[in-house]
Amino acid sequence: MELVRELVKLGFVIYATRGTATLLWDNGIRCNAIFRISQARPNLLDLMRDKAVHWIVNTAESGAEAMADEIQMRSKAVVVGVPITTTLAGFVAAVEGIRDKSGFGRLEVCSLQEYHRHVRH
Helix, strand or coil, rough: CCCHHCCCCCCCCCCHHHHHHHHHCCCCCCCCEECCCCCCCCCCHHHHHHCCCCEECCCCCCCCCHHHHHHHHHHHHHHHCCEEECHHHHHHHHHHHHHHHHHHHCCCCCCCCHHHHHCCC
């Protein structure tokens, strides 16, 4: 919860599906509830299409419906260039990095290949 709370303090707008949104609101964290991809609209695919999402945090769930949603989400994210974090460890590291760099102005997301081009060999 504290990591999400920190993102809100840093100016992030949080979107979450019903269960997660309820948990966040119950813990005093403001967020926008959206539908699961397989349920209705508006959902994450709509937000990506509208360029309203710039980073996705999603941990795997079991079940055929959840898996189908994840395939659609990840495919669309690749097409539109939205980064995805899929583990708690990755989420922790990302939030720590954002927090540490938040005083340096606008942050840019680059691929590992882009960073590698700037490394002197």
